[in-house]
Amino acid sequence: MSTKDQILKKIEILITNHFETPKKAFEFFDSNGDQKLSKAEIKNLLQEAEISGFIRGIIASKLIEGYDKDGDQLISWSEFKAAIDEISQ
Structure with missing residues (x-):
């Protein structure tokens, strides 16, 4: 498992274990x-x-570089959801 995969897995665990939904985490x-x-x-x-x-x-x-689709240097809910969907696959 690459370092990137390990980091994404930790994020996934945080969100699934501590929040009812990804939206609540956001x-x-x-x-x-x-x-x-x-x-x-x-x-x-x-x-x-x-x-x-x-x-x-x-x-x-x-x-931010990978998921900020509109280039504002921020992660919107739709960008966050896209990242979570990718992590969950």
């Missing part, structure tokens, strides 16, 4: 309520998923 980590996850909010999610602090910033940037 809303929980959207601390300012703007319906988008910023890099800082994604880093909080990664911290809760027990991803090492050393690499959290890099991973948050990579997640």
